[in-house]
Amino acid sequence: MNYTEVLENAKKKIGPKCKVCPVCNGLACKNTLPGPGSKGPGNGANDNYEAWHKIKLNMDTIVENTAIDTSTSLFGRELAFPLVSAPIGSIRLQYNSEDDVRDFNEKCMAACESRGILHFYSTGLEESVHNSAIQSRISHGNNGIPVINPEADENIIKQMTRCHEKQSPLAITVVVDSAGLPHLKECHGSGGTKSVEQLRALKEEAKVPFIVKGIMTAKSALKAIDAGADAIIVSNHGGRVLSDTPATAEVLSEIADAVSGRATIIVDGGIRSGIDMFKAYALGADLCMICRPVLISYYGGGQEGMECYFDKLKAELVDTMYMCGARQISDISRDMIRM
Numbered sequence: 297m298n299y300t301e302v303l304e305n306a307k308k309k310i311g312p313k314c315k316v317c318p319v320c321n322g323l324a325c326k327n328t329l330p331g332p333g334s335k336g337p338g339n340g341a342n343d344n345y346e347a348w349h350k351i352k353l354n355m356d357t358i359v360e361n362t363a364i365d366t367s368t369s370l371f372g373r374e375l376a377f378p379l380v381s382a383p384i385g386s387i388r389l390q391y392n393s394e395d396d397v398r399d400f401n402e403k404c405m406a407a408c409e410s411r412g413i414l415h416f417y418s419t420g421l422e423e424s425v426h427n428s429a430i431q432s433r434i435s436h437g438n439n440g441i442p443v444i445n446p447e448a449d450e451n452i453i454k455q456m457t458r459c460h461e462k463q464s465p466l467a468i469t470v471v472v473d474s475a476g477l478p479h480l481k482e483c484h485g486s487g488g489t490k491s492v493e494q495l496r497a498l499k500e501e502a503k504v505p506f507i508v509k510g511i512m513t514a515k516s517a518l519k520a521i522d523a524g525a526d527a528i529i530v531s532n533h534g535g536r537v538l539s540d541t542p543a544t545a546e547v548l549s550e551i552a553d554a555v556s557g558r559a560t561i562i563v564d565g566g567i568r569s570g571i572d573m574f575k576a577y578a579l580g581a582d583l584c585m586i587c588r589p590v591l592i593s594y595y596g597g598g599q600e601g602m603e604c605y606f607d608k609l610k611a612e613l614v615d616t617m618y619m620c621g622a623r624q625i626s627d628i629s630r631d632m633i634r635m
């Protein structure tokens with residue numbers, strides 16, 4: 297199966313809300329929420345996508361012709377390349393009423409396991425989603441990291457306890473920005489935004505490295521670090537929680553400078569290729585996270601479709617590193633890009 301076939305197959309299965317564009321840029325689906333699109337006037341997803349393309353690459357081919365090594369690690373876990381797939385809480389709500397996010401999580405963890413990367417899974421809105429994701433995580437080499445919505449703290453703690461029941465995950469993530477999702481507001485109950493003190497208490501409960509998802513300013517990054525976050529995810533939820541925020545590519549370097557190595561930095565939002573990934577590492581990210589195209593690849597070919605997309609990303613990253621003079625991920629530096 298090649299990526300063109302994956303996209304052709306996806307068109308037949310994904311339902312009317314996603315148009316399976318040649319590149320997923322948030323234009324054809326703008327203003328479809330619930331659905332894959334973005335909030336308000338619907339510019340958020342496209343702004344994320346466009347920002348990566350304003351950054352250009354500086355070629356440097358006067359370097360030794362040695363092999364490219366894309367390996368890296370997260371909290372001691374070896375990764376074949378610096379990519380993770382993003383959490384998706386529901387596909388029934390967003391795509392077709394008969395779709396099942398449990399099947400997506402199972403196949404995505406299998407694809408990630410076979411390609412040496414990790415899947416961040418949403419604990420979802422139903423208990424059965426979380427329970428089945430734990431089962432998938434355990435049967436696929438503990439390669440899933442739970443992402444818990446900003447619910448009431450006691451519910452988060454209950455979900456953390458459940459995460460540890462059979463085998464502790466590598467880390468636990470709490471997402472703070474989905475407090476702004478219009479269709480989730482009702483489900484959050486007494487949840488929503490979190491104070492530094494609340495996050496600090498949740499970090500204590502996590503008992504494994506603690507990740508905060510949904511950071512868009514240096515100020516918020518420093519608050520997350522103050523609360524004890526071991527990693528942050530620079531994300532505006534793919535433009536789905538507030539319109540007219542900057543793109544993640546626009547804020548990444550200032551956040552990385554403020555964090556200054558005190559926490560691992562993961563970034564998502566409009567990253568579609570290994571070239572975009574290279575730019576993100578040059579701006580200071582340790583790992584990239586991708587959502588919508590991974591889901592499109594699931595619709596286009598299940599586990600094989602997602603493996604095909606991951607292989608494409610890795611090959612593009614290797615090519616970009618080769619042409620810009622980087623031989624390992626730690627070689628990638630800001631002087632390799634032009635803003």
Ligand SMILES: Cc1cc2nc3c(=O)[nH]c(=O)nc-3n(C[C@H](O)[C@H](O)[C@H](O)COP(=O)(O)O)c2cc1C
Pocket residue numbers: 331332333344382383384385386387390418420443471474509531532533534535564565566567585586587588589
């Ligand atoms: C259909 C859909 C469902 C999502 N569900 C969740 C979720 O449950 N939890 C979460 O933290 N992020 C969720 N997200 C946000 C993604 O994890 C990610 O942050 C965002 O889509 C940006 O990446 P992208 O531009 O690669 O899609 C969802 C995104 C989409 C499109």
